[in-house]
Amino acid sequence: MRVAVVGAGLGGVSAAVGLHRRGHEVTLYERGAELREAGTAVVVMPNGARALRELGLGDCISSTAMPAVTGGLRDWRGRPLLVTDAVQAQAQIGTAVTVSRAELHRALRAPLPAELVHTATPVQRLEPDDTGVTVIGADGPSTRADAVVVADGIGSRLRAQLFPQHPGLRRVGRLDLRGMLPKPAGLDVTELLAGIMVDRRTGAMFGLFPVDETVLYWFTDSALHGAPPAAEEARREVLSVMTDWHSAVRTLIEATPLADIYVDPIACLAEPLPSFAIGRIALLGDAAHAMTPDLGQGASQAFEDAAALTRHLADAAPGDVVERLRRYDAERRPRTSRLMLASSRQSRLMSKTGAAAWLRDALLRAIPSRLATRQLAAMWHA
Numbered sequence: 001m002r003v004a005v006v007g008a009g010l011g012g013v014s015a016a017v018g019l020h021r022r023g024h025e026v027t028l029y030e031r032g033a034e035l036r037e038a039g040t041a042v043v044v045m046p047n048g049a050r051a052l053r054e055l056g057l058g059d060c061i062s063s064t065a066m067p068a069v070t071g072g073l074r075d076w077r078g079r080p081l082l083v084t085d086a087v088q089a090q091a092q093i094g095t096a097v098t099v100s101r102a103e104l105h106r107a108l109r110a111p112l113p114a115e116l117v118h119t120a121t122p123v124q125r126l127e128p129d130d131t132g133v134t135v136i137g138a139d140g141p142s143t144r145a146d147a148v149v150v151a152d153g154i155g156s157r158l159r160a161q162l163f164p165q166h167p168g169l170r171r172v173g174r175l176d177l178r179g180m181l182p183k184p185a186g187l188d189v190t191e192l193l194a195g196i197m198v199d200r201r202t203g204a205m206f207g208l209f210p211v212d213e214t215v216l217y218w219f220t221d222s223a224l225h226g227a228p229p230a231a232e233e234a235r236r237e238v239l240s241v242m243t244d245w246h247s248a249v250r251t252l253i254e255a256t257p258l259a260d261i262y263v264d265p266i267a268c269l270a271e272p273l274p275s276f277a278i279g280r281i282a283l284l285g286d287a288a289h290a291m292t293p294d295l296g297q298g299a300s301q302a303f304e305d306a307a308a309l310t311r312h313l314a315d316a317a318p319g320d321v322v323e324r325l326r327r328y329d330a331e332r333r334p335r336t337s338r339l340m341l342a343s344s345r346q347s348r349l350m351s352k353t354g355a356a357a358w359l360r361d362a363l364l365r366a367i368p369s370r371l372a373t374r375q376l377a378a379m380w381h382a
């Protein structure tokens with residue numbers, strides 16, 4: 001069966017590899033000139049790791065397991081708010097992994113033969129009919145496919161064409177600043193690893209995760225007023241908000257070269273899509289369910305999509321595609337819709353300020369570690 005995958009991000013590449021390994025004739029289209037993933041690091045949650053193993057791609061992250069630590073939420077000075085026993089959660093469900101996005105992308109795409117990949121090939125539109133889908137590029141029809149996987153990211157052009165009445169993306173008024181760097185000599189951040197710090201005065205957040213024994217990945221989440229600033233201005237603004245935070249926070253942000261700092265306004269789908277499947281066309285990853293990063297599930301949900309899509313199309317013939325994609329939609333859309341809602345709710349909760357934030361912190365301190373750990377494990381369970 002001929003399958004076209006549009007978009008070569010982490011989710012698109014994973015789906016292309018999975019479908020190729022199941023014997024389908026796969027073509028991967030990428031609008032960029034190179035097959036690569038830009039950015040810092042990505043946290044793959046245990047459910048995402050299980051999806052990669054289902055795709056036969058578990059080795060891509062097997063050597064980078066996150067050290068078992070006590071994670072959770074802390075205030076801006078590093079004092080515990082909600083402590084989770086990561087050791088127990090990992091024993092119950094599995095281990096989260098933090099890995100360089102570029103390295104993960106290289107590992108995921110390695111099994112895909114080069115001749116199946118078409119870079120610098122933007123797909124302008126899709127024209128479905130009863131027997132297949134015509135993929136239209138800038139220079140006209142590119143190919144015919146029995147099924148098409150739309151994985152062209154959060155700003156998906158094809159999603160807008162498939163659902164012209166959908167409101168699309170909405171910005172949430174927050175700015176994501178993130179970086180990756182070698183651990184500065186003499187800096188002890190053990191208590192902050194795999195945790196997020198929140199400031200009830202400003203609503204700002206800071207997260208820190210180990211990529212390996214020597215490299216750290218950090219991110220901030222703060223209020224965005226106006227247009228997103230460039231990296232230098234964004235760093236200056238964030239540092240001005242975090243003047244009295246735990247000393248390691250400023251040290252890490254200041255030590256990260258500007259070239260290694262990425263800035264993005266946080267956005268998500270304004271509402272869930274009515275379907276992830278239209279006839280012979282399926283949507284995957286951020287194109288299907290872009291959510292805020294507050295639960296760290298973006299990449300993991302894309303991997304779950306890829307695994308489910310591969311499973312449902314495993315032995316499909318062209319005449320089976322429409323029904324198989326309906327099953328994919330029935331499996332994936334309810335779960336991702338719940339996570340979209342939960343992620344937005346978490347974003348609003350963590351960015352509160354004033355009296356509401358003071359009450360939030362007091363309630364968080366009152367939650368037993370055992371209960372917090374169970375809730376964490378439940379979210380990780382696919």
